[in-house]
Amino acid sequence: MSTTRTLTPPTQARPAADAAAPGLRHPWKLVASREIQVRLRDRNFLMSTALTLVILLALILLQGFLGGGSMSYRIGVEGGDGTRIVAMAEQAATAQDPAAELVSVELGDASAVEEATRSGDVDYGLIATADGWEVVDEGPTASDLELVLADAARTDAMTRNAAEAGTDLGSLMAGTSLSTRDLTAQDDGSDGFMAFVLGFVFAILFYMSSLMFGMQIASSAVEEKQSRLVEILSAAIPVRSLLLGKVLGSTALALGQMVLIVAVGLVGLAFTDYDVALPGLAEGIAWYIPFFVLGFLALACVWAAAGSLASRAEDLQSTTMPLTMLLVAVFIVGINLQGIWRTIASFVPVMSTILMPMRILEGKVEWWEPVVALLLVLGFCLLTIRLGARLYQRSLLHTSGSLTWRRAMTLQD
Amino acid sequence: MLELHNLTRRYGDVLAADDVTFEVPAGRMVGFVGGNGAGKTTTMRMVMGVLAPTSGEVHWDGTPATxxxxxxxxYMPEERGLYPKQPVLGQLVYLAQLHGMQAQPARRRAVELLDRFGLADRVDDKVEELSLGNQQRAQIIAAVLGDPVALILDEPFSGLDPTAVDQMSELLREHTSQGVPVLFSSHQLDLVDRLCDSIVVLHQGRVVAEGTSEALRADAPLRYRLTTTGDTGWVRGVAGVTVIDLEGPTVLVEPQDERVAQRLLTDAVARGGVREFSRIRPTLSEIYREVAA
Known part of the structure; x- marks a missing residue:
């Protein structure tokens, strides 16, 4: 053994560059995982996410408390007739909401009823008048109560009138029913209001995520540029991998946060009285996710470019201004469009992330519409990624001062 | 071996680096000297591939560096910075991983180096919480962590205290002894003189002098200082001798060659007592001032 060793010519101790380098196959993965780890350890990020969830849950609970409360009143009456009307009204009310409760309190005469209402012993008073009934109250009467009481009073009077006329209520009412049918609604009877609220929430979520994570991408880019870390990084891995990792890491985070918020929101809603069994809901959410991801990606590389244009963190405000304005415009215009313009805009990249899920939730789209919109935003994505990457590569190593968008376009390598 | 071939970088009308050619042989330490704006950083960035040269090539072991x-x-860039809000050890491991190292060995080596630079108890501190000198140490560790085959260091010694300078020098020596070529720029000429095997002087984008400090000194004009017991005004009359400076008994001369110098000494002895006759060896700074003038 030892003889062989002595025969071996002395080799250079220096490791050969090409042989020893294991080479990083996918450096972007490392960059993305750092990006995610840093953010997940960032107290501000965690706090703001937690705060969003808390506010969301509080809103849902508040809504459930205010809007979902059942009718419950004490009603002062003079005597038996009033009690009968209130009982009929309660029957009608519980048919709609089993928790509804109307209690009648017999007080003898009209002045006692008025007195009790004024003192707050009862919520309302029901007094017989010459040609019917009268509800007394301090201020306006709750419309839901007025509706059921009026119905009960009318039915009661008509039953009596019918009997006097020798017929019954049924024959008297024959042919009087009027119902409505919405031709624009589908047979599933989707709830327009719920669809609007959810669509709006989706729009806000996208707007906030894009702004927050976009800013984060930009500031992460300028952080590396400002500290010259980018020189070490770009000597080690291609700038494109750096950009890819940064953008994909942030996209994953944005998606994760969005899914968390939507999930918590849906679970929260399930515990309230709201009927969220929207037929378009599952479909809407399923489509929202790809629209969210692509809408985010479409701007992500441009955010990175905005960051690389700045030379210091302080310049970010001005270099990211066009993007911020764009997002505000997309959001404001998106939620305010009507009719045909809204339909057209739901195909426009980025805008489609706000409008197409809304339209899907409303159940008013053909199957091909989201597909086309998705393809359009995908194409737009490829375009902005190329543009963003080019700007990013050119300006990242440009160290002397902040760049304008126009100058960066004409910059040489 | 690292070779720079005619590296040129033009910014508009300005030539930041003009036909820069020199080599950093394996296991040698080359000092890169030059005033502010001489083009050192531009050259080093081109060596690293961070900046594309207008023309010229960087070769590694005889072929263009991929x-x-x-x-x-x-690589240690001119302006220092790591991620300010990330813990020291974490980002050192990350940077080493980007260079293709596995996480575990990278962590071990980083801890070892941090320990050596006296930062063992600061591994989980954020970089911004370290003093500037300690940030600099972390930066150096970042440069050597990935088991580098060559070291390109832009002003690695600036801002270091004498202890850190010694630690740093030792670290660099370890690398050169393993055959790693080291190129570093510095304004601390005495340090360059002490550490480097050879020196490259850059001035206005051009290499104006290059070689070992011995060779550079040899190129410097021959000078002697003569101090006698009497006045030295007679030296002006000696053939082949140029008087640079004369002050009473002391005269600084530039003899044509060594033979003329010896004759001058004999003359001086013949005229009276000689207190001093010494060869003036220029310091690196003097050489530098001369070539960069």
């Missing part, structure tokens, strides 16, 4: 090769160069 990205894969450069990924194994250890």
């Amino acid at each position: 990205r894969a090769v450069r990924a194994r160069f250890g």
Whole structure:
């Protein structure tokens, strides 16, 4: 053994560059995982996410408390007739909401009823008048109560009138029913209001995520540029991998946060009285996710470019201004469009992330519409990624001062 | 061996680097000297591939340096910075991983180096919480961590205290003894003189002098200082001798050659007592001032 060793010519101790380098196959993965780890350890990020969830849950609970409360009143009456009307009204009310409760309190005469209402012993008073009934109250009467009481009073009077006329209520009412049918609604009877609220929430979520994570991408880019870390990084891995990792890491985070918020929101809603069994809901959410991801990606590389244009963190405000304005415009215009313009805009990249899920939730789209919109935003994505990457590569190593968008376009390598 | 061939970088009308050619042989330490704006940083960035040269090439072991090769160069950029809000050890491991190292060995080596630079108890501190000198140490560790095949260091010694300078020098020596070529720029000429095997002087983008400090000194004009017991005004009359400076008994001369110098000494002895006759060896700073003038 030892003889062989002595025969071996002395080799250079220096490791050969090409042989020893294991080479990083996918450096972007490392960059993305750092990006995610840093953010997940960032107290501000965690706090703001937690705060969003808390506010969301509080809103849902508040809504459930205010809007979902059942009718419950004490009603002062003079005597038996009033009690009968209130009982009929309660029957009608519980048919709609089993928790509804109307209690009648017999007080003898009209002045006692008025007195009790004024003192707050009862919520309302029901007094017989010459040609019917009268509800007394301090201020306006709750419309839901007025509706059921009026119905009960009318039915009661008509039953009596019918009997006097020798017929019954049924024959008297024959042919009087009027119902409505919405031709624009589908047979599933989707709830327009719920669809609007959810669509709006989706729009806000996208707007906030894009702004927050976009800013984060930009500031992460300028952080590396400002500290010259980018020189070490770009000597080690291609700038494109750096950009890819940064953008994909942030996209994953944005998606994760969005899914968390939507999930918590849906679970929260399930515990309230709201009927969220929207037929378009599952479909809407399923489509929202790809629209969210692509809408985010479409701007992500441009955010990175905005960051690389700045030379210091302080310049970010001005270099990211066009993007911020764009997002505000997309959001404001998106939620305010009507009719045909809204339909057209739901195909426009980025805008489609706000409008197409809304339209899907409303159940008013053909199957091909989201597909086309998705393809359009995908194409737009490829375009902005190329543009963003080019700007990013050119300006990242440009160290002397902040760049304008126009100058960066004409910059040489 | 690292070779720079005619590296040129033009910014508009300005030539930041003009036909820069020199080599950093394996296991040698080359000092890169020059005033502010001489083009040192531009050149080093081109060596790292961070900046594309207008023309010229960087060769590694005889062939143009590829990205894969450069990924194994250890680099310390001019302006310092690591991620300010990330813990020291974490980002050192991350940077080493980007250079293709596995996480575990990278962590071990980083801890070892941090310990050596006296930062063992600061591994989990954020970089911004370290003093500037300690940030600099962390930066150096970042440069050498990925088991580099060459080291390109832009002003690695600036801002270091004498202890850190010694630690740093030792670290560099370890690398050169393993055959790693080291190129570093510095304004601390005495340090360059002490550490480097050879020196490259850059002035206005051009290499104006290059070689070992011995060779550079040899190129410097021959000078002697003569101090006698009497006045030395007679020296002006000696053939082949140029008087640079004369002050009473002391005269600084530039003899044509060594023979003329010896004759001058004999003359001086013949005229009376000689207190001093010494060869003036220029310091690196003097050489530098001369070539960069």
